[in-house]
Amino acid sequence: MRNDFAKKLREYEARFEAMEPEEQIVLKDKFVNSEKYETEVEGYIVVWNTRIAKDGPLPFCAKGGTRIHPKVTLDEIKMLARKMALKNAAAGLPLGGAKSGLRGNPDEKEFKRKYQKFVEIAKPYFHENGGKCGGLGFDIGARPEHVDWAIEVLGSGKSFTGKPAKLGGTDYDKNGIAGLGVAVAARTYLDAVGKSAKGAQFAVQGLGAMGAAVTKYFAAYGGQMVALGDPVLEGTWVFKSPPTKAFYEYVGERDYKKIRTYLDINANHIGKDSNVVLEQACDVLFPCAMQNVITNTNVAKLKTKLICEGANEPVALDTYKRLQSRCIPVIPDFIANPGGVIAAFVEMTSKSKDKVTEAKEMTEMRIAENVRACLKLAEEHGVSLREAGLYLAYQRILD
Known part of the structure; x- marks a missing residue:
């Protein structure tokens, strides 16, 4: 039985490894800073596997956070988006994997202008505007004030998850x-x-x-x-x-x-x-x-x-x-640990006035279900919890 499981897992793994992103977008623009010099803006959006979301409440949508670092690369964002595809599927969410990234230092002079220019050129690719990327979110380099900066450009907070409850969010970092x-x-x-x-x-x-x-x-x-x-x-x-x-x-x-x-x-x-x-x-x-x-x-x-x-x-x-x-x-x-993206899913889909409580309840339910499913599969086939978890995630993506 273990041999059959191992064979199927290898088959799934090979198919997943062979997948390519649906979109990998390099965003470039410039703005003139206060010293009259042109400042370059470069960012990335990568989207995987939105087919998993075709029948969900957010059709053909993928989700992940926004990484901000002076040396972030397209390859790094591509790898992180791929991991989000696996994590979202493992959580049982009808969401593909996505990640966005901005090359920059949040402490640099006039970073707000760079960030808002990035949001402006990324806007057409967000799901609420007809794109496949679920929008912005917290990751390395992201800060609370970025929510307000993004809303100034976008006109709403729909495309930024993890925002404060008063803005319709779950504040998933603050609420742990x-x-x-x-x-x-x-x-x-x-x-x-x-x-x-x-x-x-x-x-x-x-x-x-x-x-x-x-x-x-x-x-x-x-x-x-x-x-x-x-x-x-x-x-x-x-x-x-x-x-x-x-x-x-x-x-x-x-x-x-x-x-x-x-x-x-x-x-x-x-x-x-x-x-x-x-x-x-x-x-x-x-x-x-x-x-x-x-x-x-x-x-x-x-x-x-x-x-x-x-x-x-x-x-x-x-x-x-x-x-x-x-x-x-x-x-x-x-x-x-997919609690963050489960909370993001609640932010994007729920009409509740108390999204924090709903996000906590869904996190508890989904993760408990998935741990029990992994244990059952691991015991049936004599495999590790990791192998069982990968099998379930691959199955949700590929079958």
């Missing part, structure tokens, strides 16, 4: 909806295998938007944090006793000064390397910081019973088999 999904994924897995989030000891790498939200929600389910690691907090800390409710409130507020004061009194600082947190004994490990932090170099040192990926690909691809041989299951990022 992606982190909620990761916490739900771990809770669902534990429930399915006869365990519980209540009393489960967990460790988190990275207390940014994702890690802070994971901590907040998993603690609300009864989890007990035993270790954390973050460069902002100068490395890795192990708690002397279970953290208090006040500590979790500091984390939810991302008040790093209060967090650090609490740690100085109630935790042991075991090193300035935040990767050391990955090696601490726990029931659930949430890597929520960087890519490729769990590798063949440190995999033998892990002392967790479950890894639930909050970051993008924190486990190196060649390390999954080592984890499987050690009987450490991994809930992959594309199954655990």
Whole structure:
């Protein structure tokens, strides 16, 4: 049975690898800055696989965020849009994958003018204007003020997701909806295998938007944090006793000064390397910081019973088999953390006055369903959760 599954998975993988984007657009223009010099504007939009959305509420639409960086390239945006195609399908959303990008530094002089010129030339490609791209969203380099800048150009907030609730959005970063999904994924897995989030000891790498939200929600389910690691907090800390409710409130507020004061009194600082947190004994490990932090170099040192990926690909691809041989299951990022795009889908389709609550409810429902589906497939065919998740995503895209 495993051989049949593996053969079909390889077939799906080959077909997915052979796919090309439906659109890859290079956007170029100029504006004259305050010093009377011409300033170039260059950005990109890439769209994959909108056929999956043909019968949905947003026909032939693809979605992803907007990356802003001085060195962003078309190839990078193409790769990220392709990953969004997989993530959106894994989440069970009728959305293709998209990504937009702008070459620039958000701190540069007159960046607002560059950003608004980019929005102006990207506008015809947005779904609300007849294009295939679902619009703008938060990613590396994006800032809250960009919502207002975009609305000044577009005339509405329809093509910008993640915006504040007062503008018809879900404010998914502020509300930690992606982190909620990761916490739900771990809770669902534990429930399915006869365990519980209540009393489960967990460790988190990275207390940014994702890690802070994971901590907040998993603690609300009864989890007990035993270790954390973050460069902002100068490395890795192990708690002397279970953290208090006040500590979790500091984390939810991302008040790093209060967090650090609490740690100085109630935790042991075991090193300035935040990767050391990955090696601490726990029931659930949430890597929520960087890519490729769990590798063949440190995999033998892990002392967790479950890894639930909050970051993008924190486990190196060649390390999954080592984890499987050690009987450490991994809930992959594309199954655990599509909460942001689920919230974006709610923003774009819902008529509700309370889109935040609706986005949270849909995130909990979709991710719990998908984790259970992966577990069922993994058990039936004797494969990993990652293989099961890929199979489900490919099936939704290709069949």
